[in-house]
Amino acid sequence: MTDLNVQYISEEKREDLYKEIRELKENKIPTIAKRIDEARQMGDLSENAEYHSAREDMAWAQSRAKEIGYILDHAEIVSTQSDKSGSVNIGSTLMVAFDGGEKEFKVVGPHEADPLHGKISNESPIGEAFLGKKKGDKVEVETPAGTQAYKILKVF
Incomplete structure (x- = not known):
């Protein structure tokens, strides 16, 4: 729990x-x-x-x-170092592909979130969707504009 x-x-x-x-x-x-x-x-x-x-x-x-x-x-x-499992956790930085481009995100707690600078909250829909995923995984997130698909290229 x-x-x-x-x-x-x-x-x-x-x-x-x-x-x-x-x-x-x-x-x-x-x-x-x-x-x-x-x-x-x-x-x-x-x-x-x-x-x-x-x-x-x-x-x-x-x-x-x-x-x-x-x-x-x-x-x-939370550690800012990647854990040995290679899965996305709070504190992880990841590179994702979407809409023909790439973007780097860092998953942080809500008090550090700053989406304009690539820091996304673990409580946001996109942050929550990335948690536990690994390199190569595909993630779909429902947004007001529709479903957005991401592919995790790297977790570091």
């Missing part, structure tokens, strides 16, 4: 998240708290735009810190 709470991330992404949460907790949240205190001292809070802006910023920063904490608490670090 798959743990639905597992957050698949690379070591690099984990380090980025640690840096981000540290920045939030050590710098941004205290700075915003100071802004809130300064705005409170201006008097009437009902029409104090700076106060309301700072409160919104604080809500965002605290929410983001909580989200990062959840990701890190449930993180499973």
Whole structure:
């Protein structure tokens, strides 16, 4: 049974998240708290735009810190190295042929997905279709534009 709470991330992404949460907790949240205190001292809070802006910023920063904490608490670090089986896993890079051309994809967890740069989520239809496949396998993916066929040329 798959743990639905597992957050698949690379070591690099984990380090980025640690840096981000540290920045939030050590710098941004205290700075915003100071802004809130300064705005409170201006008097009437009902029409104090700076106060309301700072409160919104604080809500965002605290929410983001909580989200990062959840990701890190449930993180499973995936290797960026190809495994010995040659099958596509989270962290695998693969070269595929489709529509008369070739494209390189890297299968990543949803927090690292960036389709414009070839990083596809394991939870996306195409990422999910590639999982477990090997060099030479053909994959068909249903898209809004119709069925797209891919052939895996290389897994590395």
